Amino acid sequence: MRGPVRRLAGAALAAAALLLGGCAALPQDVLAPHGTVARMELGLIERSLGIMVGVAAAVYIPLAYILLRYRERPGDGRAPGTSEGNTLLEGVWTVLPFVLLVVLALPTFRDTFRLATLPSGPAVDVTVVGHQWWWEFDYPAYGIVTADEMHIPAGAVIDITLRSADVIHAFWVPTLAGKQDAIPGLDLHMWLEADRPGVYPGQCAEFCGLSHALMRFDVVAQSPAAFQSWVSGMQHPVTAPQSSLAAEGEVLFAQLGCAGCHTIQGTSAQGKVGPNLTGIGSRRVIVAGALANNPADLGQWLHDPASIIPGTVMPSFPNLNGSQLQAITAYLEGLRV
Secondary structure: OHHHHHHHHHHHHHHHHHHHHOOOOOOOOOOOOOOHHHHHHHHHHHHHHHHHHHHHHHHHHHHHHHHHHOOOOOOOOOOOOOOOOOHHHHHHHHHHHHHHHHHHHHHHHHHHHHHHOOOOOOEEEEEEEEEOOEEEEEEOOOOEEEEOEEEEEOOOEEEEEEEEOOOOEEEEEOOOEEEEEEEEOEOEEEEEOOOOOEEEEEEEOOOOOOOHHHOEEEEEEEOHHHHHHHHHHHHOOOOOOOOHHHHHHHHHHHHOOHHHOOEOOOOOOEOOOOOOOOOHHHOOEEOOOOEEOOHHHHHHHHHOHHHOOOOOOOOOOOOOOHHHHHHHHHHHHOOOO
């Protein structure tokens, strides 16, 4: 008996671990919507689940009763009865699935068209471009391009145009909206809104290469006043070095050719290969959310980026000494809004 008892205990512990794991507070949770789109999508999930649970109960409860009530007993050799030719039963199990499909299909069609149609009224236009392996956010009405963090005003409709610069990606912010592919050569559209200010993590949900799992981003929802302040800051960012060390870093940034890949608004750096670095010092995260925005992590990225994002096109600078890394880090951290 020890073997079966141990296996049963192991199965019970595994089940308990799975159940307790589901109780964790997760930032990417489709069951905790924070916007109109996410609530509509969750409503469809709940409706589908309710129908499936009802169907399962309607099948398995009678089945369990029949198996127990009419099981063969010792000495009972009678043949079981049949329901062949029961027109009522056949009609019920033919019509009922059709009714359930209609109940599920009608709201699905309704919400599909609602989600495909931008609500009337003003909207903030954002062009989102997927790259291997980072996200670019372009605000054409404001002349702003940034990366890693998409700032939006809470309560406003965000009209998103999705593009890809290389392969198929998928834009997904679980608490705000469902997945939408970004396909090379094709503009796709979606919209979302956040109920209240907060930081809503998102990520690429389509396998797009070696570092796909590291392709994350944040949607930073702000009050309308705070969003306008961010817009103003991005349009007039701090670009002048704030110290002699940062001034040395600015010179190194130019000497190493960084300006050929990156843009810093208000400077001669106008490269389009890598992420736009305007205001990078004010971001919470860097490198598509793989690192926190602090001097130590930024210095590690500059020294050996491939150790953090395998397959990145960002070149490494192994010959930079400690003081040079500190200088470039000081310059970049000083680029604020």
